[in-house]
Amino acid sequence: MTGRRPAIARSAALLAATVFAVWLGYWLGPGDRSLYTLMGLYAIVAIGLSLLMGFAGQISLGHGAFYAIGAYTAGILTVGLDPDDRLIDPEAGIDPALAVIAAPLVTGVVAALIGVPLLRLRGHYLAFATLALNLILLAALYAQSGFTGGDDPGLSVVEPLEVFGWRISDVTGGTPRHAAVTWVLVLVTLLVASNLVGSRAGRALREIASSERGAAAAGIHVSAYKLRVFVLSAGLAGLAGALYVFLFGFLSPEAFGVILSFQFVVMVAVGGPGSIYGAVVGAVAITWLEYELSDLGTRPSLLGVDVPDQAPQVFSLGVFAVILIVVMLFFPRGLVPALGHALRRLTPSRRAAES
Amino acid sequence: MTPFLDVDGLVVQYGQAVAVDGVSVSVAHGERVALIGPNGAGKSSLLNAVCGLVKPAAGRVRVDGRDLTGRKPGEIVRAGLTQVPEGRQVFPTLQVETNLLLGAYGREFRRELVSATLRYLGRRGEIAERLERVYSLMPRLSELRDRPAGQTSGGEQQMVAIGRALMAEPRLLAVDELSLGLGPLVVQSLTEFLFRLSDEEGVTLLLVEQNAALAFELCTRAYVLEAGRLVLAGSSEELRRNADVRSVYLGGPTVTDAELDR
Amino acid sequence: MTELLQLVVIGLSTGSAFALVGIGLVLVFRTTGIVNIAQGAFAVLGGLFMVALVDDLPGVVAGLVVVLIVGLVGSIVGFVAVGFRRRTTSVASLIITLGFALLISALSLLAFGDETHTYAAISAHAWELGGVLVQPQHVAVAGVTLASSVLLALGLQRTIAGQALVASGDSRRVAELVGIDPRAVAAIAFAVAAALAALGWVLMTPVDPVRWDSELRIVLNGFAAAAFGGLVSIRLAYLGGLTLGVAEQLVVGYGDAIPGIGDQARQYELAAALVIMLVLIGWRSRHEVHE
Numbered sequence: 001m002t003g004r005r006p007a008i009a010r011s012a013a014l015l016a017a018t019v020f021a022v023w024l025g026y027w028l029g030p031g032d033r034s035l036y037t038l039m040g041l042y043a044i045v046a047i048g049l050s051l052l053m054g055f056a057g058q059i060s061l062g063h064g065a066f067y068a069i070g071a072y073t074a075g076i077l078t079v080g081l082d083p084d085d086r087l088i089d090p091e092a093g094i095d096p097a098l099a100v101i102a103a104p105l106v107t108g109v110v111a112a113l114i115g116v117p118l119l120r121l122r123g124h125y126l127a128f129a130t131l132a133l134n135l136i137l138l139a140a141l142y143a144q145s146g147f148t149g150g151d152d153p154g155l156s157v158v159e160p161l162e163v164f165g166w167r168i169s170d171v172t173g174g175t176p177r178h179a180a181v182t183w184v185l186v187l188v189t190l191l192v193a194s195n196l197v198g199s200r201a202g203r204a205l206r207e208i209a210s211s212e213r214g215a216a217a218a219g220i221h222v223s224a225y226k227l228r229v230f231v232l233s234a235g236l237a238g239l240a241g242a243l244y245v246f247l248f249g250f251l252s253p254e255a256f257g258v259i260l261s262f263q264f265v266v267m268v269a270v271g272g273p274g275s276i277y278g279a280v281v282g283a284v285a286i287t288w289l290e291y292e293l294s295d296l297g298t299r300p301s302l303l304g305v306d307v308p309d310q311a312p313q314v315f316s317l318g319v320f321a322v323i324l325i326v327v328m329l330f331f332p333r334g335l336v337p338a339l340g341h342a343l344r345r346l347t348p349s350r351r352a353a354e355s
Numbered sequence: 356m357t358p359f360l361d362v363d364g365l366v367v368q369y370g371q372a373v374a375v376d377g378v379s380v381s382v383a384h385g386e387r388v389a390l391i392g393p394n395g396a397g398k399s400s401l402l403n404a405v406c407g408l409v410k411p412a413a414g415r416v417r418v419d420g421r422d423l424t425g426r427k428p429g430e431i432v433r434a435g436l437t438q439v440p441e442g443r444q445v446f447p448t449l450q451v452e453t454n455l456l457l458g459a460y461g462r463e464f465r466r467e468l469v470s471a472t473l474r475y476l477g478r479r480g481e482i483a484e485r486l487e488r489v490y491s492l493m494p495r496l497s498e499l500r501d502r503p504a505g506q507t508s509g510g511e512q513q514m515v516a517i518g519r520a521l522m523a524e525p526r527l528l529a530v531d532e533l534s535l536g537l538g539p540l541v542v543q544s545l546t547e548f549l550f551r552l553s554d555e556e557g558v559t560l561l562l563v564e565q566n567a568a569l570a571f572e573l574c575t576r577a578y579v580l581e582a583g584r585l586v587l588a589g590s591s592e593e594l595r596r597n598a599d600v601r602s603v604y605l606g607g608p609t610v611t612d613a614e615l616d617r
Numbered sequence: 618m619t620e621l622l623q624l625v626v627i628g629l630s631t632g633s634a635f636a637l638v639g640i641g642l643v644l645v646f647r648t649t650g651i652v653n654i655a656q657g658a659f660a661v662l663g664g665l666f667m668v669a670l671v672d673d674l675p676g677v678v679a680g681l682v683v684v685l686i687v688g689l690v691g692s693i694v695g696f697v698a699v700g701f702r703r704r705t706t707s708v709a710s711l712i713i714t715l716g717f718a719l720l721i722s723a724l725s726l727l728a729f730g731d732e733t734h735t736y737a738a739i740s741a742h743a744w745e746l747g748g749v750l751v752q753p754q755h756v757a758v759a760g761v762t763l764a765s766s767v768l769l770a771l772g773l774q775r776t777i778a779g780q781a782l783v784a785s786g787d788s789r790r791v792a793e794l795v796g797i798d799p800r801a802v803a804a805i806a807f808a809v810a811a812a813l814a815a816l817g818w819v820l821m822t823p824v825d826p827v828r829w830d831s832e833l834r835i836v837l838n839g840f841a842a843a844a845f846g847g848l849v850s851i852r853l854a855y856l857g858g859l860t861l862g863v864a865e866q867l868v869v870g871y872g873d874a875i876p877g878i879g880d881q882a883r884q885y886e887l888a889a890a891l892v893i894m895l896v897l898i899g900w901r902s903r904h905e906v907h908e
Contacts, residue, residue, distance in 0.1 A: 059708055061715070117899055123708045124652035124848075125898045128840050132891040135837070139888045258833065262719065269712065310726050317723035324716035328709045329700055369703075408794060429796035437795075444791040446784040453780050460777055461796025468805045472778040519795065 010194075018187050025179030034174035037247055039287045040182035041240040046267040046279035047189050048233030051196070053265075054274020055205035055229060058119065059127045062134030064261035066107050066234040068141065068253075070241025074103040075155050075251050076147070096161045100242040107238025108231045115230045119223060134261055141253040154252040161246040169246035182243055186280065189236060193276045196232075205229060209274070259317070263290070266320050269327045272334020281336045286323075290316050357420050358383045359527055359559050360405070360436065365414035367400045367583075374400035376583040377414070382527065387553050387560040389570035389591075391604060392580035398563045399441055401580070402531055406438045407431045419526070429464040435526035441535065441563075443512040445519070447505025451496060454504045454515050455486060458522030482522075489518045493548070510541035517545075521552075527559040528552070534566045546573050567604035571595050579604075619748040624866040630755035631825065632862020633762035634660075637817035638839025639854040640766055641810030644773075645695070646848045648786040648806045649799070651710040655694055656814050657836030658721035662687045663815025664827035665725055668734045676739075680819045684812045690721075691811020695803035702799075718832055725829035738823035758820045765813055766855040773851070782806060814839070834887055838865075841894030857897075865890050 021040075028036055049063050077099035093099070118129055142150055149155035161169040161178070168177045196202050207215040208222055216222050245251060263286060271282030296302065297312030308314075331338045358381040367375035375397040382388045390398050403409045405416050407428035416424045418434045437458075445454050459482045463474040475482070490497035493514050499507055504515050513533070520528055530549070534542045550573060552558045564570040570577055571591040579587035579600065587594065594600050638656050645653045663683055670679040698713045699705070705713075738754040745751070773779035785792040785802040793799055818827060818835075838861060845857025868889040 059711075121898060124646075124711055125844070127652070127654075127708075127711060128837065128844075129895055129898055131833075132837060132895055135833070136888045136891050262715070265712070265715075308727065308730075310731055314723045314727045317719050317726070321716045321718075321720035321723060324719070325697065325713050328713045328716070329697070329705065332704055332706070332709050406794060408790070427798065428794050429798060432796040440791060440794055444788060444794075446787045446791065448787055449780055449784060453777075453784075456777060457781060457784055457792075457797070458795055460781055461792075464796045464798055464801070466798070467801040468778055468781070471781075471801075472776075475777055523796070 014187055014191065018184060021183035021187065022180040025183065026176040028179075030174065033176065033179055034247060035287065035291055037174040037179045037182050038244075039284045040179065040186050041244050041247075042264070042267065042287050043186045043280045043283035044182075044189050044240040045237045045264055046271065046283040047186075047193050047276050048236030049264050050268045050271060050273055050276055050279035051193060051205075052229050052233040053268050054272070055197070055202070055209050058226060058230065059123055059265075060130040060233075060261075061127050061265060062130035062132070062137075062258070062261050063233070063237055063264045064256055064258065065130075065134040065137045066111060066237035067241040067244070067260065068137060068256035069110055070103040070107045070238030071245050071251055071256070072141065072155070072241075073106045073238070074099040074242035075157050075245045077102055078157050078159055078245070079155065093159075096157075096159050096246065097163050100161065100239075100246075103242035104235040104239040107241070108235040111231045111234030112227065115227045115234075119226045119230060131258065131261070134258055138253055138256065138258070141256070149251065150253065154250055157245050157249045157251070161243075169249075174247055178243075178247065185239070185243075190276055190280070197276065201225065201228075263320065266324055266327075269324060270335045272337040275334055275337055278334050278336035282334075286320070289319065293319055356383065359386075359419055360561065361415075361417040362401070362405060363415040363417070365401060365404055365416065366412045367397070367404045367409060368412045369400075374583055375404065375411075378580065378583070378585045379414075380578050380585070380588075382559055382561055384526075385553070385557050385559055386576065387550075387562070387574040389562040389564055389574035389577040390580060391564055391567045391570050391577055393603075394565060395582075396580040397583040398580050399531055400583075402438060402529055402561075402563050405431070406436065406529065429461065432462050432523050432525075435524075437520040437523045437525040437528060439513075439516045439520045439528065439530045439533075441531040443509060443516050443536075445504040445512050445515045448503055450501050451504050451507065451515055452486070452500040455489060455496070455518050455522050456482065458519035459485060462523040485522055485524065489521050492521070492552070493518055509537050510545070513537060513541070513545060517548075525558065527561060529561040529563070531563045532565060533562065534564065534569055542569065549573060567600070620870065622747075622749045624870045625863055626749055626751055626755065628863030628866035629859055630758045630862070631821070631866070632842075632859040633759045634817040634821040634825075634858075635835070635838040635842050635861055636855045636858025637762050637765060637813045638835055639842030639845075639858045640769060640851050641813045642839055642843040643846060643848055643851050643854045644769065644782075644813075645803075645806045645810045646786075646843070647773075648782040649695070649699065649710075649803045650707045650786065650789070651695075651698055651714065651803070652707075652840075652848070653694075653698070653807065653810060654711060654714045654836055655691075655718040655721065655832075656810060656839050657832030657834070658718040658725075659687050659691055659811035660814040660818040660821075660835045660839075661725060661827055661829065661832045662690065662721060663818040664822035664831075665729050665734060665829075666815075667819045667822060668729070668736055668827075671736045680816075683819055684815050687815035688808040688812035692804040692808035694811070695805075695807025696800055698807070699800050699803040718836070722829055722832060729829055731829060733826035733828045735822050735826035752824065754820065754824050758817065758824075761816060761820060762855070762858075765816070766851055769809070769813075770851045837887070837894065838890050841890055841897060844894060844897045861890060861893060864893055 025033060025036060045063065045067055049060065052058050052060060078093040078096045080093040114133065118126065121129055160167055168181055169175055204215070204225055207218060208225060267282035267286045268279055270285060271278030271280070293315040294312040297307060297315045299307055301307055327335050360382040362378065362380045364377050364379055365375050366373065366377055378397070378401060380390065390401065392398055400409065404411045407426050407430065410425045414424070415422060418431065418436055421434060423431055423434055446457065460471065460475050463478070464471040495511060496514055496518050499511060504512060507515065517530070533545060546569065549560060553560050560574065562570055562574055571594065574591055576590050577588070577594050578585055579594070587597065587600065595605070638660055641656050642653060645651055666683040666686060667679060670683060674682065694714065694717045698710045698717070700710055700713065738752065739757060740753045743750045743752045773783055781792070781797050782802055782805070785797055785799055789799050841861050842858035843854045845860070846853025
């Protein structure tokens with residue numbers, strides 16, 4: 001869409017959304033706020049993954065790995081690279097703010113390195129390869145426990161995140177500022193992504209998504225574009241991971257299992273591959289759903305039936321599985337876009353009369 | 356007398372794009388009818404809807420009096436209508452004989468593989484006889500029976516596709532773009548074969564063709580389709596003399612000869 | 618030397634189990650174009666159902682019943698995964714199989730908890746050949762896998778039903794036109810693949826206890842085996858599985874010699890398989906034509 005009016009309207013809407021998002025961070029109670037912040041973090045990842053799956057047409061079943069790389073990079077840089085130093089010297093690492101900036105860069109570099117061979121693979125090979133890399137990373141995180149803290153005792157990051165003395169985070173949980181920063185970043189990411197979508201690069205990517213051979217024939221440098229989107233989506237995940245560190249101040253490989261990667265795929269599937277606003281909705285919805293299901297699973301009994309110990313996991317796995325199946329079968333373009341269409345058809349408007 | 360194939364007000368849509376816009380055609384027993392028109396006119400879409408590959412958005416398809424609109428291809432095959440698809444689609448890694456036998460196998464398919472196999476095996480004798488009939492009708496195939504179908508020439512592949520369709524004992528054979536990509540001599544011999552099939556075996560023919568001259572030569576009646584709509588219909592004689600048809604479809608040496616020479 | 622042979626023997630047997638999963642993947646991919654991530658879940662179901670039944674039924678009967686049930690589950694998954702003719706791409710089908718894999722995991726967790734489960738092997742007594750211990754269980758797995766691979770390959774080549782399945786993989790549209798229903802093809806291909814995976818794990822569980830979340834490791838190994846043959850060759854998938862099994866055991870056995878891994882070799886067992894798989898995939902993918 002060209003023209004100044006839609007662009008101004010869009011910017012105004014985004015500004016209003018930003019203000020609302022920040023306000024929501026202050027308004028919510030401390031318990032909900034952590035969840036709210038987490039939603040924002042996942043939204044950032046989902047936007048990146050949506051670009052990758054929707055536009056570059058690539059499927060990643062291991063995107064949680066980039067989230068983990070970002071988190072561990074930021075965490076380790078903050079507490080100090082040398083495991084021995086960490087015990088002695090609280091000032092061992094670098095400034096957390098710098099760590100948060102470095103993390104997405106490191107993640108991007110890793111993505112660039114593995115992306116070159118990886119993106120040559122076709123759909124199903126790529127799916128397994130990304131899954132495999134995710135598992136390899138996890139194995140390394142557990143195994144190199146001297147460096148990463150492993151799952152016991154894990155990596156504790158006590159230093160709060162500060163920018164020029166303005167304290168953002170607090171290890172006791174989500175702070176309003178952390179939430180605000182996170183959601184402002186979500187909106188910034190949306191701006192960046194929507195600019196990408198509308199640009200010439202975006203059009204090229206759409207060509208690639210529909211037919212790689214056709215795009216190549218049209219002179220589009222397919223592998224370069226795919227790599228760029230891959231690196232961007234990895235960097236976004238890395239950024240989200242870095243911010244996550246300062247949400248709870250504790251890292252363990254258990255928080256980054258493959259389930260997380262699958263959850264990201266569900267978010268993008270629900271939101272619609274390629275739909276960046278849908279990705280945000282998907283991230284919020286799925287995160288909320290997981291929280292509710294876990295909550296449901298921790299109750300002693302449900303509808304008169306005793307609830308077993310593993311219920312939280314069973315519920316969330318099961319529900320996500322069903323969502324994946326249903327969405328892929330009936331709403332392959334995404335649940336959110338489908339709902340959007342349905343709503344548009346229900347509301348009478350001049351445009352409807354034209355068609 | 357009820358026509359063998361009766362298509363009434365067929366509409367075929369792919370998403371928002373309308374490929375066939377309310378077309379009605381009919382083919383009587385033993386007739387040879389053609390569907391001509393330019394590329395993208397919707398001829399193949401019409402055929403695919405008739406054969407059950409695509410579900411029509413509206414309209415009716417009746418085969419031998421029975422309403423088979425939107426049914427699965429297997430049912431249509433069992434009702435006596437088989438298609439020789441565009442581009443000589445054979446199963447390239449399988450032998451010629453296997454390709455032919457699968458034509459008979461597909462006819463036994465209802466819901467699942469196991470009963471289909473049992474039905475097929477129960478009719479082994481019958482099917483073997485059918486195979487010999489097809490080989491006698493197209494002796495070249497008998498020579499090629501053990502060769503992977505992908506390793507035969509274009510004309511031979513077309514014969515395999517026709518033979519496979521014949522193995523289902525069709526009463527109506529629909530052929531999609533017979534001449535595409537084949538040399539004139541091959542096309543000529545195939546045309547003669549189809550004529551004999553219709554004349555001697557009583558097989559009804561529905562020919563979908565871009566090459567109007569070929570269509571008029573083989574068929575007694577034709578429909579002209581343009582942009583999804585039926586614009587003309589009549590006997591081959593009438594259409595051949597029609598000024599518009601001549602200029603668009605028969606006029607000039609370029610269109611038809613170039614296709615034949617390819 | 619005997620240590621090496623011992624590792625090889627174990628590797629051949631675990632590799633056989635992976636090969637069964639892998640040839641199932643090949644069968645499904647060749648006939649439907651779908652990569653079935655749920656193969657691992659089918660294997661786990663084989664093991665877990667067997668745990669449930671082995672106390673009440675004689676071993677062989679229990680095994681047969683389990684294989685049939687899992688085959689049935691497989692056919693349902695296949696039927697659904699094919700999706701709708703125009704709307705469902707093969708990547709979407711892949712994600713649907715992922716969904717089923719997760720669903721089966723969730724139900725397994727619910728029904729069997731998160732402990733590992735196992736049951737008695739065929740025989741506690743092991744044969745000794747030149748200093749190497751060979752358990753009857755291992756021989757059973759290896760033998761069944763070899764027989765299955767041969768039978769499956771022959772079945773696809775020599776029977777009309779097999780050829781119909783291959784034809785559907787060659788060209789789904791033309792097969793459909795001829796009357797062969799792609800949903801029916803998927804149902805039977807998935808059913809056989811699931812049955813094979815389950816069979817492998819019915820035999821394997823006494824040696825390698827199974828858990829609700831074992832499926833990921835299993836399907837990755839199975840995929841690596843299948844990738845050996847470019848996802849289309851049963852023979853190569855079989856060989857790939859064996860090679861993979863042996864390689865994995867060698868890494869576990871001699872891993873402490875590799876710098877950086879040290880005593881964490883066990884942790885890297887899966888990683889080793891994955892690295893091998895990635896190399897294979899990369900090599901194989903180069904030979905395949907882009908769509």
